[in-house]
Amino acid sequence: xxxxxxxxxxxxxxxxxxxxxxxxxxxxxxxxxxxxxxxxxxxxxxxxxxxxxxxxxxxxxxxxxxxxxxxxxxxxxxxxxxxxxxxxxxxxxxxxxxxxxxxxxxxxxxxxxxxxxxxxxxxxxxxxxxxxxxxxxxxxxxxxxxxxxxxxxxxxxxxxxxxxxxxxxxxxxxxxxxxxxxxxxxxxxxxxxxxxxxxxxxxxxxxxxxxxxxxxxxxxxx
Numbered sequence: 216x217x218x219x220x221x222x223x224x225x226x227x228x229x230x231x232x233x234x235x236x237x238x239x240x241x242x243x244x245x246x247x248x249x250x251x252x253x254x255x256x257x258x259x260x261x262x263x264x265x266x267x268x269x270x271x272x273x274x275x276x277x278x279x280x281x282x283x284x285x286x287x288x289x290x291x292x293x294x295x296x297x298x299x300x301x302x303x304x305x306x307x308x309x310x311x312x313x314x315x316x317x318x319x320x321x322x323x324x325x326x327x328x329x330x331x332x333x334x335x336x337x338x339x340x341x342x343x344x345x346x347x348x349x350x351x352x353x354x355x356x357x358x359x360x361x362x363x364x365x366x367x368x369x370x371x372x373x374x375x376x377x378x379x380x381x382x383x384x385x386x387x388x389x390x391x392x393x394x395x396x397x398x399x400x401x402x403x404x405x406x407x408x409x410x411x412x413x414x415x416x417x418x419x420x421x422x423x424x425x426x427x428x429x430x431x432x433x434x435x436x437x
Contacts, residue, residue, distance in 0.1 A: 225251040235285045241293045244274050248300065273301035280310035280358070287321040301326060309415060309422045310358070322417045329422045330399035331411040343397035358398065365396035369408065 226247035228240040274295070278286060283304070290302060304327035307313070313322070330336060343364055347355045355361070373388035392402040399410040415422040 223251070234282075237286050237289050238293060241289060241295065245293075245295070245300075248272075248274075273303050275303040276308075277305040278307050280307045280313045283307050283310070283313050283322075284317060287317050291321060303327065306330065306412075308417065314417070314420045314422065317420075319420045323419060325417045326425070327415060327417065327422070328412050329415045331413050333400065333411070335393070335395050336400050336411065339395035339400065340397055361397035365398055365401065368396050369394060369401060369403075 226244060228243050230237060230240055276286065295302065302325045304325055306328050308322060308325050308327040309329035340361075343361060344355050347360060369388070369391060372391055372394055373384055376387055378384060378387055389403050389406060394401045399412075401408055401410050403409070414425045416425055417423070
């Protein structure tokens with residue numbers, strides 16, 4: 216998607232599940248950004264000493280909430296906040312627990328995605344939370360149960376009409392639209408499950424929506 220929109224990807228840097236220290240990935244990403252900018256400007260490595268004099272675009276960090284707690288402080292520790300690098304994230308950065316528990320200075324300015332907050336979405340969340348806590352007699356913590364519920368919900372919605380032949384189930388599944396689950400409102404668009412989502416900028420522990428330009432996707436969903 217980034218390359219299709221004219222935004223070259225200069226590198227991808229993964230880490231092992233459960234990691235808590237990200238200096239190798241952050242350093243490698245910064246080196247890749249710097250190298251790309253030097254090439255673009257036809258400079259030699261010693262022609263500039265300060266990365267802020269260059270024009271790197273962004274680091275995209277699509278990570279779960281539990282990793283944001285460890286990575287966000289390291290973004291500042293290793294100096295990314297002093298450089299011309301935009302931090303982009305997914306809904307892990309806008310998880311309600313992260314917004315309230317991680318210091319504002321560590322997430323302010325991050326551009327990320329968040330489920331659209333609508334009456335329909337809030338009703339779905341409340342319905343699942345109440346059912347879960349009533350059944351298990353404990354607070355709902357984390358997203359695992361909610362995501363599992365939504366996956367099962369979509370399949371059950373596809374089976375609602377009583378059609379059980381594989382082709383019929385697929386046809387029914389691909390026609391799903393506006394299904395209210397525990398983590399948002401879902402539709403199936405061109406064979407992919409998508410959630411009503413908006414782009415936000417995190418400001419002082421709040422997800423502030425950014426006006427977006429529609430690329431012509433179904434009902435404006437991305």
